[in-house]
Amino acid sequence: MTIEKCVWWKDAVVYQIWVPSYKDSNGDGVGDLPGVISTLDYLKDLGIDMIWLSPMYDSPQVDMGYDISDYQKIYPKYGTLNDMQELIDKCHDKGIKIILDLVANHTSSENKWFQESRSSKNNPKRDWYFWRKPRYDESGNRIEPNNWMSYFSGSAWEYDETTDEYYLRLYAKDQPDLNWNNYEVRNTIYDSVINWWFEKGVDGFRIDTAGKFSKVESFQDAPIILKDSFYQPVGNLALNGPRIHEFHKEMFDRCWSKYDAFVVGEVGRCSKQEALKYVGKSRNEMNAILLFDVVKLIYEKNDRFQKTKWDLIDFKKAIDKQCNLIKGTDAWSTIFLENHDEPRCVSKFINTNYRVEGGKLLTMLQSTLSGTLFIYQGQEIGMTNLPRSWDISEYKDIVTINYYNEFKEKYGKDADFKEKEEKLIDVIKFCSRDHARSPVQWNSEKFAGFSTVEPWTRVNDNYSEINVESQLNDPNSILSFYKQLIKLRKQFKDLFTYGEFEVLDYDNTILFTYVKKSPKFEVPKVYVVLNFSSKWVKFEKLIEGNFNLLVTNVSKKDILDEKLSPYEGRVYIIE
Template sequence: MTVEQKWWKDASIYQIWPASYKDSNGDGVGDIPGIISSLDYVKSLGVDVIWLSPMYDSPQDDMGYDISDYEKVYPKYGTLKDMDELISQVHKRGMRLILDLVINHTSSEHQWFQESRSSKTNPKRNWYIWKPPRYDEHGNRHPPNNWGSYFSGSAWTYDELTDEYYLHLFAERQPDLNWELEETRKEIYRSAVSFWFEKGIDGFRIDTAGMYSKVQTFPDAPIVFPDTEWQPCKEFHQSGPRIHEFHRELYDQVFSKYDAMSVGEVGHSTREDALKYVGAHRKEMNMMFLFDMVEVGADPADRFRYKGFDLTDFKKVVKSQCEFTEGTDAWSTVFNENHDQPRSITRFANDSPKTRVKSGKLLTLLQTSLTGTLFIYQGQEIGMTNIPRSWSIDDYLDINSINYYKQFKEKYGDDKEKLEKLMDSINLLARDNARTPVQWDSSDNAGFTTGTPWMKVNDNYKEINVAAQVNDPNSLFSFWQKSLALRRKYKELFVYGSFEILDFANKKTFTFLKKNGDQKAYIVLNFANESIKFEKLVDEELKLINSNVDQVDETTLTPYEGRVYLVN
């Protein structure tokens, strides 16, 4: 099947998480003027699109994913005028801008929810999901069901004023909107979507895009974790009964009017259902984020129950991602970092000082060779790592990390061995790892702010920072520049080509072919911390176009060495 080329398929997209990007006024929090001052840097990397994470007005219970007004900007980040200037300056540099679209829930401070909770007869009462309590045989009040929140505890909070519970799949102050009401949907489309398209943005990353349609009987979830009262409830809210109807309506009523892109965070999906979301003929979304790669080795129902993985597990999820487009009219994404995930060098390679840069380049070779739209997260281009294991739980600020640790400690007390093991998992997998301030230079606070940063800067900022890399031809930043340029030059192969693994059972090397018509590329990556014999698995001649070592030995792959060849 010939793949139709679109600007958003060819694009490389750079995600900016505003709180931690660049502070312009010394208050310790990143802001929009700081982003504007850094646009030439972003442009120089070689990306085409900026994805700006939530900058809307918010009480910041979940770092902006709890929105109190879709049509205003969080004051610490700036103003609507600043956003207009950002849109203008991004376009002036030949790039595009997409925003985060967070419409499964709002903040409890949003005016809609304030009206909804005010009384059972308020016109907006049913804009959110309210249910009466359940009572046991002793007359004790309980939530409507046993659904667990993604941020620990029950997914229901009791509101004394009206003697009912409201649903929140995330934080207590993030009530879920009721998408069953057409009136609610229309106002979401107007306030959260059309408002920003009219300002000139180029699309949206759609948060929790599979969660809007809940099973309306709201039954108890099966017992998956007998040691906890609240259970994973994904089967009752993920890809629910009306989800595709809602996405088609959003496309028809808003997205279809613009040359815009949409990428939905779905997380987990069968291939069959994924094709419903992003098959071009379906007219729902352009592409989606699935978490198979970034969650490899972890329990999807509980990220801190970590089991580990080997290279064949990793290959399996990459294969699934790359083959998604073959024989379909769907499109795929390529990413291994974002604001909700740990740093990729720590997670998938080796972040020790000796191997950090080389293994970072190895992952760059992988990412820039895979089929789909490429996403890069701020700091990934310089090889930022997870926070040090020496940090205590008090240094972690993410609501998910804090709530999980607190609930764990309530259950197990001060069991030192259990708490240490949990901290190992938190240190490896917590969202906090992606949220430390960007390391701009080796000055105080890594050049992020002249004030006190809202979150501690990673201890290694003097070794890893932008200033040390932008003019160094051997740096990871320069390697990303080169690799992105090659991806663009050979986009038929790397962006649109088919994918075939040649050494699936090998737990040290990852070798694959990319093909498009008569063109072929051969990629070999050594994920082992040891030298191994280089074995050519094709008969044709190879022409080296990219490598993360200065001198290639045709007989040996050194630790974490990677190469990209054209096949003649």
């Protein structure tokens, strides 16, 4: 691996802002763009170089903005185009880059393109989406064109009476999939979405569902994986499809190559070989990739509401895969433990009785790994999952709601339904997307300083304990520790950001020990040891050298040379 000169996005620390729950400026209970603008000094002080803004486009908000009705307008509750331009300009004034979410696998059913497409079989935009005739069973009942399952539960097809055909929608019924095989669709996305926003001054895009633009167009039935369901996970029939790299290369030529841009793709879980097809520099597709192996450890591949057992060895393997995508290749990777779709990392990976120590431990982990670092809003203060005591009615996410309703319909009449329901709520406590979407906790005032009125979704009960204001001037807070570690990451970027990563204790289920070494020189090295348990553990140095403690998440006066306290972490420089 070689270090390229002046590649700003490799060194950047990225902060994801999910607008509706970030900061409300006008007292309507919904976060907005002026609210984002009001916090730019806070983000600059934290050490942020780039913000990734979740969808702010006009939308009926069925899937919180990932159902876009107009790419050139702003959702009115978030603000106006003038507000958006002010945000772009003020970010740049403060030396902060800004990237947007490119949601182009699907649109809203209220998008004018789809309204034309569904109007008749002869409409010029009919082929902009996937339309297929019904099938009929032996009794003459109408059924879907195939057995594909939506990622949001149920069928991936929606019947439309207007023309007596089904349209494909891998997500909600209000999110029809665009047909990327149609050149007019691609051309419109390139010119009227991507390049249009580049001309407004944005610095790049995070590509939503970047691996799903190309489907296997035979639309054959998916293999039977779920034995008690007609609908089956679509798998590779709609992921990494036959023309996916052709589309990304064309996008590069038409858009990315014209700008000094950062383009990162959400591809999910895939092999290293598959990932390198997207992000090898010589591939001319994307700059980096978001791999999901780490964040999805807690649940089964085909069902986020089916928890799975994992241990620290699994965690190490996932981290290793994420970091070593870079090793010996011309690719680039990313580091993240949270986003708008995933539960809070301190609730996922840490015993919450040690939230502060554990939050700092995860900060040390993220800050010393190779790739571009991503932080999600509220992560820097150690925000947690929602309380188990909350009723299911408090949850807003369409995925959780759909799953619960389907579960209730299936088991609601069973004598032991209450018992089954309690078990499901236990899983929802860990897995729901709602956990990342509660309002950011700015202070201990009513509604956590997010808004002056009741927010669109409930504030976590622990806001008086966990909030920005209480941590700003506390040198021992998670927030202060984030600032310290971000500074160190930039100071030692050859080791932290670009360094080669090697795990030293793969078989240890309590400690995670690894070394970072610069690709340019042999020494110094960074030696990291992290105690992922609530136990006191013996500390042994696994390599030789002159160890100088660089940072720890406990008071240095409490450090014992031969023992690590619960969730203690240390970073050494080895000369």
